[in-house]
Amino acid sequence: MDFSAAAAVVTGAGSGIGRSIAHEFASLGTRVLVADIDDDSAQSVAEEIRAAGGDARARAVDVTDADSVEALADEAFEAFGRVDILCNNAGVTWRPFRSVWDASLADFRWMTEVNYFGVVHGVFAFLPRMRAQAGRKQIVNTSSLATLSTSPGHAPYTASKHAVDGLSDVLREELVDHGDDFGVTVLYPGLITTNIGETSKSVRAQETGDDLSDAIAYTQVRTFDFPHNRPKGPENVGKQVVEAIRRNDPYCLTHPAPESEIAQRAKLWTRAYRGY
Ligand SMILES: NC(=O)c1ccc[n+]([C@@H]2O[C@H](COP(=O)([O-])OP(=O)(O)OC[C@H]3O[C@@H](n4cnc5c(N)ncnc54)[C@H](O)[C@@H]3O)[C@@H](O)[C@H]2O)c1
Known part of the structure; x- marks a missing residue:
């Protein structure tokens, strides 16, 4: 990637990780x-x-609205003549954390709309025109280290980010199979000190009128001491993403991977076939 000649679009770039x-x-x-x-x-x-x-x-976009994302792509291609890097980064969470049984259908739908369909809309709006363009291209989709570990109280979020992982992994292989010079990186942030709790509350209140004042907080039973739960500022995430794009890495982690959890899940999966 020749960053000095490239054009990029970053969603959710008004704050935190996207801003970095x-x-x-x-x-x-x-x-x-x-x-x-x-x-x-x-x-x-x-x-x-x-x-x-x-x-x-700058441009306002609502990633839950396919037309709004299409209009964002139109503006980018008009302004730059090309788009070399697309970062589908806008995302929301919930505070307080809640159990699955205290969640509502609206919680699941809203987080899926922003965190997953926001990425789908970005891919639909940008990919065809990016594929038609010469040179190296990259999509960076923001997932979460929550998908590489297990986070009680965070199910709708984790599920929406697993969908991002699945879409990204398949898209990457399809582009490889078809000879495109086009990489797909999944960004897995650990705990990054941003405004996500507050922005999520205010975006949700604006979009749904729901201020979550009656939300029942999840009571954590276990304590987790994963390295990715140790907070870091967002300032180095941009550098990490640039390195991942340079190397066309499939994955970019902001914190060390939860190796024992990953190994344990791999062990359970690979031993789960009973042979009948
Ligand atoms: N901060 C963390 O610890 C952490 C951990 C794992 C993953 N992430 C992910 O990183 C990404 C960025 O989060 P952040 O921590 O920088 O949060 P942030 O709140 O600081 O930034 C997210 C931005 O997305 C915008 N946004 C929300 N809904 C939108 C919509 N419908 N359309 C367009 N923009 C919208 C918000 O206005 C905000 O500016 C998210 O996808 C988040 O899920 C963050």
Whole structure:
């Protein structure tokens, strides 16, 4: 990837991880479209990038709305003439954590709409035009280290991110099979200190009128001491994503992998066939 000649679109870039990715791209000379449902935060990140000498523009997008994402793609291709990197990063969670039995259908639907269909809409809107373009391309889809471990109280979120993993792994192999110079990276953040709890609450209240004041918090029974639960700031995530794109890595982790959990699940899967 020649970052200095590339153009990138980052969703959920008005804050946190997306903002870090947008800044890092711009510092390498990449033209960036900063997209977020919160237009003010998208505009202010684009302004920060321009103030630092980068090339950025901003646009409001709601990734749950296919037409809104299509319009984002139209603007990107019109402005840049190409899109080399797409980061489907916008995402939401819930606070407080709740058990499956205290969750509502609306909880599952909302998180799936943003976290999974947001990625599907990005792929549908951008992939055909990116495939038609010469040169190296990359999609980076933001999942979560929650899918590599197990997080009681976080089921709708974890499930929506597993869907992102599945889509990304299959898409990557399809592009390989068809000879495209097009990589797919899954970004797995661990605990990154961002506004996600607060933004998720306010986005949900705006979209559904539900302020979650009657939510029943999950009582954690076990304590988890995974390395990925030790908080880090978002500032280095952009650098990690750039390295993963340079190497066309399928996966990018912000924290060490939960190796014992992964090994335990692999063991259970591979021993699960009883031979009948
Ligand atoms: N922070 C963490 O610990 C952590 C851990 C694992 C995964 N992640 C994932 O990283 C991504 C970025 O999260 P973050 O921590 O930077 O949170 P953040 O809240 O700081 O940033 C997310 C941005 O997405 C935007 N957004 C929300 N709904 C949207 C929609 N429908 N359309 C467009 N934009 C929308 C928000 O306005 C916000 O600016 C998310 O996908 C999240 O699930 C975060």
